Amino acid sequence: MSKFLAERHKKLTPYTPGEQPRDMKYIKLNTNESPFPPSDVAIEKASEAAKRLMLYSDPEAKELTSLMAKTLGVKPENVLMTNGSDEILNFAFMAFCDERGTAFPDITYGFYPVFAEINSLPYTEIPLTEDFRINPADYFGIGKTIFIANPNAPTGIPLSLSEIEEILKRNPENVVVIDEAYVDFGGESAVSLIGKYKNLLVTQTFSKSRSMAGARLGMGIASEEIITDLRMMKYSTNPYNVNSMTMAAGIGVLQDPEYTAKNCKTVMENREFTRIELENLGFCVLPSAANFLFAKTEKKSGEEIYKALKARGILVRHFKKERIKDFCRITVGRKEDMEALIAALSEIIKD
């Protein structure tokens, strides 16, 4: 730390991304990426766009925004495209949170507390229930801006649309952000509610179901008024937030919806296969509607499992946090990757 760092940042703990090691080839089940390459249409569009990289990208992302809106069944005025969904989440913290506070579960996406801290905002962490669920009633009328990942991470457990709706109804004076990074793997999207609830902001991403984590593309979907506020954050920080290759690739992804749908279906099938195999090995597995499983065993600690798998060339994610330190989060990949995982785990729990 230099002596120049502003006082307000001296206690900041930045987000810790999952490992992206380059030392050897691992089976990567640690950062919830897609195991499948992007759509060929996306790759082709991106390489075409590379030829025009001397120009700034379209700050309005017009073509991509209208195609996205059409895909979601909303108006372009209801959509703001961003540099990953992390950027729209940061915009939401900047735009809608103040000294009245912000609330999110104690076990959820690790970036929420970081966004609160960098924006010098007070926040409350609401404990999940004993069985790692979000209790909607804990969020009724709390007078704070609310962030909920649905399905939640790293548990994978979803809330139903009627539970989300109840939270929206009981907080009419506060924005409720529903982070749908994993919604395409079996969750229920709240996008259908944006016309009815002026306090709803849904965020989604191209990083998981759409195989574009490296391109950085995400979005917010909300009432026109909320999108106007978020657009103000964008034009006050980074007007060209989505680069032109990513924009073109995003259009390609949306022009090839069958490919995304097929990959999501495969991931969901492989998730069920893996869940059953893990349970056969005696693991306790939380009920996941995402592209990962959160699992623990009595035979080894979460850290031991993580280390033993890494030694066998398989990466999973382990969190040192007290309530969840027995668990590992396992991204669901290709069938052969999951078979390799199960084979490795059956050896590991033997010795």
Ligand SMILES: *Cc1c(COP(=O)(O)O)cnc(C)c1O
């Ligand atoms: C992966 C993830 C994101 C962020 O994804 P981007 O790559 O920034 O789009 C947001 N929320 C949750 C819960 C995630 O797991």
